[in-house]
Every structure is written in structure tokens, then in C-alpha cells.
Amino acid sequence: MSYIPKPSFRHPQLPVNDLGLTVRDYEGALSTLCAGCGHDSISSAVMQACHQMALEPYRVAKMSGIGCSSKTPNYFLNQAHGFNAVHGRMPSVTTGANLANRDLIYIGMSGDGDTASIGIGQFIHAVRRRLNMVYIVANNGTYGLTKGQNSATADRGSLAKKGSANPWDNVDLVTMAIQAGAGFVARSFSGDKAQLVPLLQAAIAHNGFAFIDCISPCVTFNNHRGSTKSFDYVREHNTALNRTDFIPMKEEITADYQPGEFTDVCLHDGSVMRLHKMAADGAAGYDPQDRVAALDHIQRRSAAGEVLTGLLYLEPNAPDMHEVMETAEQPLNQLGERELCPGREVLQTINASFR
Amino acid sequence: MKPTQTDSNFYHQVVDCQWACPAHTPVPEYIRLIASQRYTEAYMVNWESNVFPGILGRVCDRPCEPACRRGRIDEEPVAICRLKRVAADNRGDVIPLLPAVPEQKNGRKIALIGAGPASLTVARDLAPLGYEIEIFDREIKGGGMMWTQIPRFRLPARVLDEEVNYILDRGVKLHANYEVTSLKAMVEQGYDAVFVGTGAPRGRDLDIPGRTAAAQHIHIGIEWLASVAFEHVSRVGRRVIILGGGNTAMDCCRTSRRLGGESVKVVVRSGFDEMKASAWEKDDAVREDVEILNFLVPKAFLHTDGRLTGMRFEPVRAVYQGSKRSLVPTGEPPVEIACDEVIIAVGQENAFPWIEQDMGVTFDSWGMPVVDRVTFQSTHEQVFFGGDAAFGPENIITAVEHGHQAAISIHRYCQGLTLQERPPPGVTCVSQKIGMHEWRYDNDISEDPRYQVPHADKKIALLDQKMEVELGFDTAAGYAEAMRCLNCDVHTVFTEKACIECDACVDICPTHCISFVANTGEQQLRARLTAPAQNLQQPLLVSAPLATERVMVKDEDVCLHCGLCAERCPTGAWDMQKFLIKMAQAC
Numbered sequence: 050m051s052y053i054p055k056p057s058f059r060h061p062q063l064p065v066n067d068l069g070l071t072v073r074d075y076e077g078a079l080s081t082l083c084a085g086c087g088h089d090s091i092s093s094a095v096m097q098a099c100h101q102m103a104l105e106p107y108r109v110a111k112m113s114g115i116g117c118s119s120k121t122p123n124y125f126l127n128q129a130h131g132f133n134a135v136h137g138r139m140p141s142v143t144t145g146a147n148l149a150n151r152d153l154i155y156i157g158m159s160g161d162g163d164t165a166s167i168g169i170g171q172f173i174h175a176v177r178r179r180l181n182m183v184y185i186v187a188n189n190g191t192y193g194l195t196k197g198q199n200s201a202t203a204d205r206g207s208l209a210k211k212g213s214a215n216p217w218d219n220v221d222l223v224t225m226a227i228q229a230g231a232g233f234v235a236r237s238f239s240g241d242k243a244q245l246v247p248l249l250q251a252a253i254a255h256n257g258f259a260f261i262d263c264i265s266p267c268v269t270f271n272n273h274r275g276s277t278k279s280f281d282y283v284r285e286h287n288t289a290l291n292r293t294d295f296i297p298m299k300e301e302i303t304a305d306y307q308p309g310e311f312t313d314v315c316l317h318d319g320s321v322m323r324l325h326k327m328a329a330d331g332a333a334g335y336d337p338q339d340r341v342a343a344l345d346h347i348q349r350r351s352a353a354g355e356v357l358t359g360l361l362y363l364e365p366n367a368p369d370m371h372e373v374m375e376t377a378e379q380p381l382n383q384l385g386e387r388e389l390c391p392g393r394e395v396l397q398t399i400n401a402s403f404r
Numbered sequence: 405m406k407p408t409q410t411d412s413n414f415y416h417q418v419v420d421c422q423w424a425c426p427a428h429t430p431v432p433e434y435i436r437l438i439a440s441q442r443y444t445e446a447y448m449v450n451w452e453s454n455v456f457p458g459i460l461g462r463v464c465d466r467p468c469e470p471a472c473r474r475g476r477i478d479e480e481p482v483a484i485c486r487l488k489r490v491a492a493d494n495r496g497d498v499i500p501l502l503p504a505v506p507e508q509k510n511g512r513k514i515a516l517i518g519a520g521p522a523s524l525t526v527a528r529d530l531a532p533l534g535y536e537i538e539i540f541d542r543e544i545k546g547g548g549m550m551w552t553q554i555p556r557f558r559l560p561a562r563v564l565d566e567e568v569n570y571i572l573d574r575g576v577k578l579h580a581n582y583e584v585t586s587l588k589a590m591v592e593q594g595y596d597a598v599f600v601g602t603g604a605p606r607g608r609d610l611d612i613p614g615r616t617a618a619a620q621h622i623h624i625g626i627e628w629l630a631s632v633a634f635e636h637v638s639r640v641g642r643r644v645i646i647l648g649g650g651n652t653a654m655d656c657c658r659t660s661r662r663l664g665g666e667s668v669k670v671v672v673r674s675g676f677d678e679m680k681a682s683a684w685e686k687d688d689a690v691r692e693d694v695e696i697l698n699f700l701v702p703k704a705f706l707h708t709d710g711r712l713t714g715m716r717f718e719p720v721r722a723v724y725q726g727s728k729r730s731l732v733p734t735g736e737p738p739v740e741i742a743c744d745e746v747i748i749a750v751g752q753e754n755a756f757p758w759i760e761q762d763m764g765v766t767f768d769s770w771g772m773p774v775v776d777r778v779t780f781q782s783t784h785e786q787v788f789f790g791g792d793a794a795f796g797p798e799n800i801i802t803a804v805e806h807g808h809q810a811a812i813s814i815h816r817y818c819q820g821l822t823l824q825e826r827p828p829p830g831v832t833c834v835s836q837k838i839g840m841h842e843w844r845y846d847n848d849i850s851e852d853p854r855y856q857v858p859h860a861d862k863k864i865a866l867l868d869q870k871m872e873v874e875l876g877f878d879t880a881a882g883y884a885e886a887m888r889c890l891n892c893d894v895h896t897v898f899t900e901k902a903c904i905e906c907d908a909c910v911d912i913c914p915t916h917c918i919s920f921v922a923n924t925g926e927q928q929l930r931a932r933l934t935a936p937a938q939n940l941q942q943p944l945l946v947s948a949p950l951a952t953e954r955v956m957v958k959d960e961d962v963c964l965h966c967g968l969c970a971e972r973c974p975t976g977a978w979d980m981q982k983f984l985i986k987m988a989q990a991c
Contacts, residue, residue, distance in 0.1 A: 058915060058962075058964060064935075073914075080912075085972065092911070240905060240906060272904070
């Protein structure tokens, strides 16, 4: 952390978005995380994504649980809504919030402990329900707040800071999310904003559960030789499946690539996600909309010791929770008393339908 | 781009104020001393570099301020000049701190002609080395143009005399009231070297109809100011016209306001913005009810029976062809302005009627001596020039720098060393880190707007031409203004091999100076950064290739030197290092 407040002076040529805001208007409080923490880069990527999409901060709700990762919503989008839930309960609280107000953009910030350990039961069901939210796991494979024990996502054999190898198999969150029905699943790396920012934009535009497993090295407890979540290890083993461009709905798509080099996927809100295939082994015929193939590819690359990143799976048109449950179009918190308490006669009609 | 050579020149350039200062005074260093109320030390840092802190703290041309980085991120730059005055106003006894002048001389004798800032600087630099210094000046006391051309309401006699005497009291012999009429004779008197610092003593005249007939009420600006300084003139007509738009014109109009001028008009050929006068001097004149009239070319002095009645002007407008401007008559009828006196302040010229053509000092076609820009030596190896006498009218701080350089040359010349070889500057670069988040400088910069210097009540100030108008910052305002300084001399120093490319510095930087990008040519690189680096005057700091084959590029343009990059850096790849460069002097 730093002791001085960040000066408010900004670069005079800093780009402004359609709202007339610069990226500095999307900042939060100054981070109190360790200097160099990957989580701060994720916060910064969220700010950049929201700035580039010209999201009004008041349309965003930042949801989190407990952990280093869950502190980060304090460090971006000061003007947004926020809820810091009990450890591991962020998915459930977000489910409730989303039911009450479906108009907000929910950005859940969680960590490997908050999601893969204490919150795993909450997480898996939010995925299953295709809750319309962006769920980011800042994944560092270690419990930083409690001084560096291996977390559930630490790879088997990864060395802890004191040298002991992790004897357990890891929970692979992307596999889990795909299996449980998430419509948007990606893996990225806090040290690669060029990849992370467009993925975040597409995740925000996606209708349904958008999951990003973001490897975010813990500089204090898990950035040493032998760790599989260190900056160096991830950079050396990173296999990027594809590169993403996010093209907002209103922008005209100009083709400056040869056909076959990319695939355009139209997202729910009309924006387009352009996937550029990378030359990685096995990526040539990769179809991110084929769930079985995606799961197979992730397993194979993982077995080969690679850290597969990019957009892994996408099902752009799957119905989200509201569609499945046929909830009211208007958010509950905007319905009047007449709609919420329609009276005895309506109740009698409902009761009659069960007889 | 190739990795930046982070040599002393690179770091010096980043300290905009110091780089812009002709004498390269370490500005942030003395501003920090002011902030910690160490006024005497702040004064001495100045004195060592610019010789006249109290004088310059009032009347410097302040090339540092337009250069100040603060001006690029905030409304206005740091009030550097006025902070210098805070140091001067609050200093303790500095005489014991001045360098000792040896009793035993080194046997070399140097003559300095003219007792202005250039000569005084030469004297100051050479006297402690044991040189016997003699200064010759035609006026009754030392100070040169600082005494004759700058009005006392801007520079009180007490302040001027004190700093001039710091030098003259140190075994330097001043021959006052001594007009040198022959340089040849001077050289033949056996001086080892002669330094000419006689300024630009001739005010330019305006040869238009009526000039001779109405001569009694028409004056040359700098001569008239000198007459006021020597109290030969104490009144001026009720209606005064000043011709010219430079700082001398501003001094003339404001002096006129104090000597009975009620309706004082400055009439200028060019537009208001192109006037040569410093913006603040124009402001001060306007504040004292001086009217500034632009785009009027003087055509004739109007008079009846030798009595000046007014002036005729031709209205013009500016026409640009590329960057070349010409003033074209508008065709409107001429403008006549009634007046009782006219002061011509349209420029100054050099004049060396006392330098013999055949003595070995070559003059160019403009009548200026041929002087080496580095050594300040003329074509006569024993004769050196400096100040306005060398290359035409500049300002005090430039004259001081000329003096320093000439003193180095004279010292080397007397030792039989080559003059082109210059002694290197003294450079120190010291990490400012003292703890996890603690630095040896205050990196929490103030976001206050520039503080305004209080002025004396105009009604009272206009009654007395010796009463100082600017009152200077008090210590509280001086502290607050000092805190606006960004400490640009505390540099962000980057070590490639420690960098893990975690982006922490990129994310924290308040002004988006830092980017990690694929390397390319400078032009594309400047466009590729997080915020475009459009200010081509400001260098890029480019690292060697990193592990990802990208390079770290820092645009120095709007860096706040807040040190947050170094605070957020987990590996110490960024460090904040204070870079002090002390330009070489003879002493």
C-alpha cells in the first residue's frame, strides 16, 4: 500500500469516452494490497473495460466476499454500487440482488479461497442458474491473507514459499464452470491486459453467467521459483488460444483481416466479439462453442503442462436465470404496490390453479 | 528505440526549471530547503549558482517558470522566482558562509570593464582563487543596469547594494566614476586578462518627423530610467506616451505613473500577446492604470513651436505568411494622441567606441564583437566578453552564466590550459528511499493553485518611486507555494533486470506516464503509449528489452515525481533518486 493519496492531476491528453469521462473517473480508493499484487492489475483492467464501454458507474454493482481479491472492489469504480458479503457467499447475495434488480451490471470479484473452498457450493449453483453476472476469480493459488497456505486451486506439485510441494490435486474452475452451464468461460492473466480487457468487455456484454478465471500472482507468497502461479511460470507456460477484440454494438465493423483468420460472435446486446485464432498447438480447429471439445482441449493442454488462456467456451444465446424463471421484465425494486400485492382475488385465482 | 542513455544530461533535461535556467540553478533543491525553513541554506544554493538571489527573486526574467512541469498539468507553474525571494528575505547572516578570499594573491591581475552582473560574477568566481580583480565603471557605484535601468520600486537599493557588496567587499577593487576610453591601453597596463561586461548601453532612437524639433520632451528609455535612478529627473508630464513593448517600456510607464504621469499610454507596433515584455510586467503596468495600445506604428511627433503636443500613429494589422509576420496598414485614418512627454523604449544596442579597430578584437558586420559561445573569448586571446556586451541584450541571469563561463576561461587561460575543454559538472544521484513508503522528500504534492504575491496599496505605492510594490510571500505562503513544487530532480530510475512486468507502476501512475509496449521507432512509440506522448520537447525514457521482449517506456512530459511507481514496485525496479547537478565554476 502507499501512504499518500493518488494526486488528482491527470494526463492532459488522456482519452475521454462517450460520457466525457477519463479512465481516472473510474478509479476507486488507493489499494492497500501488497505492492505489485496481480489483483491491482485486474482492478485496473476492470476500470479500463468499463471506461472503454462508457458504462455509467451507477449502473454497476460490485459484489465480493472475503479475501485479498474481495477487497479489490474498493479500488475501482468509486461511484458504483457495492456489496461486500460473507466469505464465499457472494454468489448467493448476487443472486438475490439480481432478482431484485435485473437492470444492474453485476461484477463479482472473488478469489480462489472464496470460490473454490468456502464458497464452492454457492459458486456452482450460481453458475447452474446462469445468473446474469461477470464472475472474476483472482486466482493466485494461495491464501495470502493468512500468510500463504496452498489454496484449492494450487496445482499438484507446485512449491510453497518454504519449499514444500502441494500433494493435492487442484480444483479447475474453468472446467467446473463449463460443466455447470456457464455461457461464457475464459482464462486470463493479470499480467496481460491486452488479453484481459477485451475479455472483460465481452463478459460484461454477455447475457448470463460470464466466468473469468484470472491468474493473478501473489507477489508476497506465491511468486517464487517452483510456483505454478508466478509471473515467470505463467509467462513461460502461457498458451493463448485466441485473441479477442471487443467491438461495441454501435461501431461499424471494418474488415481489416483476411477471412478465416477470425470468427465473429454476436453477443446478446448486439456487440461483437471477434476471436483471432492463435497459432497454438491444437487451436486450429478449436471451436469455442463446442462444449465437449472445449473440455477435452482444456484437459489435454493442462496435461501438457500449459496454462491455456483466452476465451475457452461461449454459448451466446443460452437463456439466463430471468428468462428461465419468466420473471417480470421490470426490476422488482421498481414495481409498485399494486403489482407486488395484487390482492385477494389474484391469490384466489392462483390457489384455484393448484386444485 | 534504443534504450535511453540515462546520463547526467538526460536527467538534467528532466528537471525543466534547472535546464531552462541559463545558470542551471538547482531549483527543486532550494525550494525543498525553503519548505523546511532552511532559508540561509536555500539562499546559499542560489548564491553559489546565480550570485544575486535577492535581486533575481524580484526582477529575474524567470525562464524557469514557463518551463516548469507544473504548468503542464496545472493552471500555473510554481512561483519559482518569488520563492527565491522568500529565501533571500528570511536568510540569516550569510557573510561567514561566503568563500574565503586568500590574503596571498596568485599574482594574476584581471580587469573587468563595467560593474554589472556579468563582471560581478567573474569577480566572485575569481577572487577566491587569489586573482587580483579590478572593476572599472563609469557610474558612481556597482550594479550596472540593475542599478540604472531597473526602477527602485521593483528593486530596492538596499537589496541591490547588499548583494553587490558581498562581492565588492571581498578584496575586489572598484574604480567608480571611471570611464574606460581605450581597451588597448587597458590591455597594455599589464592585466593578464580583460573582461568586457559593459552591457548594451545605447537606447535605440526613433528617427521620424518632429524628433529634433520636439527633442526637449522626448527621452530615450534607458537613459531616462538612469536619470531617475540618479535622481536627476523627478517629474514627468501629466500625459506620457511610452513607445515600445518590452520590459524597459513597462519600467518607463510605471515610473512615469510615480513621477506625476496621470495619463500614461504604452503604444506598441505589435499585438498585445507578441509584446516582448514578460506577461507579469504587463499585468503590473495595467494594474497601475497604464493603457496599452497595440498595432499602432509611430509616424510623427506633433509639436507647436518646439513644444511637444502629441504623436501620430498609423493603424496596422498583423498578416502572417507561415510563421513570418508583417504589419500591414489597415487603411484607417491615422491616430493622434495628445501628450506632454514621450519616452522611446524600442530596444537597446551595443556600442564599443572605446575599442580600437586595430587591437585584435574583431567585430562582425553588425558591430558586435566576435566571441566564442563556449569560452567567451574574443579574437584577442586576453580579452573576454560577457553579458549583453557579448551577444546583445538578454537578461541578468544570462549575464551571470556568461560571467561563470568567462571566469572558467580566464582561469584556464591563466594556467595555460586549453579553453575549449570545459570542466565537467559535479553530479550526485542518491536514492531517496528510507522505508517501505517513506522518502527523503515530500512526495505528497500540494494541489493548491499558485499563490499570489501581495502588492502594496496602489494609492500609496504610486506616490513614491522608491517604494517596493511587491511585498513578497510571507513564510506561510512561501511554504504553501514551495509545496507545489513537484521535485522533478528526484528521478524515477528504472532497473530492467529487477522488473517482473507486474504492471503495478502502470496502474498506479496518476498521469499515465508508464507503458510496457512492443518496441518500435520513436514516432510510433509515442503514439502507442497509454496516453500519447505528444510533447516532443520532452524525452522518453526507454528501457532495454524485458523478459517479454517488450520495453518499458516512460513519457517524462507530465510525470509528477510522486514516487507512487516506486512505492508500488514489488522488486525495487523503480527507485526515486535525487539527482543534483552542480555546474562547473572557476571556484
